[in-house]
Amino acid sequence: MLGNFTYENPTKLYFGKDALSYLQDELALYGPNVQFIYGGGSVKRNGIYEKIMTVLQAAHKRVIEDGGVMPNPTLDKLYEGCRAAKEQKADLLLAVGGGSVCDYAKAVAVSAYCETDPWDTYYAHMRRIKNKIIPVGCVLTMAGTGSEMNGGSVITNTAEKRKIARVFDARVFPRFAVLNPEFTMTVPKYQMAAGCYDIMSHLMEQYFSGTDDTASDYIAEGMMRSLVHSSRQAIRDPQDYEARSNIMWLASWALNSFIGKGKSQDWMVHMLGQSLGAYTNATHGMTLAAVSLPYYRHIVKAGEAKFARFAQTVWQVRPDGKTAADIAAEGLQCLEAWMRSLGLVLHARELGMTEEMIPQIAEGVFITHGGYETLTREAVEDILQQSL
Incomplete structure (x- = not known):
């Protein structure tokens, strides 16, 4: 093994067929405003959306819907999510979907309270985070990226045709992730x-x-x-x-x-x-x-x-x-x-x-x-x- 290193991973994983039953316990740790982030609508077709909404309502959360996250999250979508998170005072960003949804949630987490342009600050120039970070939680519906347990976030600037990955530190890692393998079975x-x-x-x-x-x-x-x-x-x-x-x-x-x-x-x-x-x-x-x-x-x-x-x-x-x-x-x-x-x-x-x-x-x-x-x-x- 080369060199000296530190290993830290703060993400708590709930794994298995009953994993979603732990979501309510996690929600109790955060304030009333939850930004519910999801993709193009598959979570509504496969019934996962309703399951999540049921848990959110039982936990008496005010839901800020943020759907339509595309497979390669764009900078324009990031700006939209940041406005919603800041204006609605989101206490938790709950990403329900695959890696792109999780990546986007982490980008919103660090960018919503950034006083400068987040693309320039956190992606183009990879500067340190100095602003407030909103906590992220994930409910995974597709396996692949590992975004549910790391600080990675990939955003595409369509105007510049640049796609940049930023790996943020442990403060941006999802606080928890719900992994039910059955949720991946409807993926094409x-x-x-x-x-x-x-x-x-x-x-x-x-x-x-x-x-x-x-x-x-x-x-x-x-x-x-x-x-x-x-x-x-x-x-x-x-x-x-x-x-x-x-x-x-x-x-x-x-x-x-x-x-x-x-x-x-x-x-x-x-x-x-x-x-x-x-x-x-x-x-x-x-x-x-x-x-x-x-x-x-x-x-x-x-x-x-x-x-x-x-x-x-x-x-x-x-x-x-x-x-x-x-x-x-x-x-x-x-x-x-x-x-x-x-x-x-x-x-x-x-x-x-x-x-x-x-x-x-x-x-x-x-x-x-x-x-x-x-x-x-x-x-x-x-x-x-x-x-x-």
């Missing part, structure tokens, strides 16, 4: 598959870096194997509770900073995928899927030993008579086969990217330095070209 297969790949990408981006023997990597390998197994089960039978529960639990632990401790990390797949998403407004997990294989094939030689270990440990590739390069390449072939079995998008053109967009998308890619290779602008454009 396309979205479920995208969520599964988001989980895998989180695991791989923390795994594919460094050469030291870390406990974190052993944990990540076990989580990746579990995800591959459970995702296959869930694709065959979306009502498989055991598979859904494993996926939901993995999503929370894949990105609550636990498995990244004591090692460097490589977040270039997210940087590529987020810039692609800013131009196409495509589903987040699918943008990651479209750029992952071209990126990993670009850096595989530099990280050959780790990719070979990934092939053997996660995919059970037999090393007999093979070079490390052969084993590493076979591991990526296994990754691709699994991605195809889930129905993931493997080509960015299917998400709306054109060759003419590549220079602009490349311009919006932040370059990180934790991986086996630091990309040049030319390399970024080449990877995007290969993803077409």
Whole structure:
């Protein structure tokens, strides 16, 4: 394990079929005004909206409705939510939905009382929080992002075609999260598959870096194997509770900073995928899927030993008579086969990217330095070209 680190996670998780029964206890800890945040209406169609409203009414809360959060929350929507939270004096932001709804709630939490422009302050320039923060709670309906147990918040500035992720400190983490795997069973297969790949990408981006023997990597390998197994089960039978529960639990632990401790990390797949998403407004997990294989094939030689270990440990590739390069390449072939079995998008053109967009998308890619290779602008454009 490298260096010195501190691990803190203040989010309380309520997990299982009866998880929602604990929401009333949590609501009692906050004031009367609850901003009920949700997405495009699926929570009304699947009955979850009514369940939440029943709990809120039983707790005698004044509900401030904030629906219509889009899959890639926009800056305009953030401004709208901030106005509502401040004017209505929200005591709690209750996010009911998937990762985008949770991301948006955290953005509102830090931005509502910001005296300057929150995009400029917290996203474009990543400044420290000096204003009041509104508490956030989550009721999760889709597994994937891990946003229910971290400080991450991604906002898209549509005017500038920039999609920026900000990871806030523990003060912004949701205070609690309700995780009932049954709530994820109405999510379409396309979205479920995208969520599964988001989980895998989180695991791989923390795994594919460094050469030291870390406990974190052993944990990540076990989580990746579990995800591959459970995702296959869930694709065959979306009502498989055991598979859904494993996926939901993995999503929370894949990105609550636990498995990244004591090692460097490589977040270039997210940087590529987020810039692609800013131009196409495509589903987040699918943008990651479209750029992952071209990126990993670009850096595989530099990280050959780790990719070979990934092939053997996660995919059970037999090393007999093979070079490390052969084993590493076979591991990526296994990754691709699994991605195809889930129905993931493997080509960015299917998400709306054109060759003419590549220079602009490349311009919006932040370059990180934790991986086996630091990309040049030319390399970024080449990877995007290969993803077409």
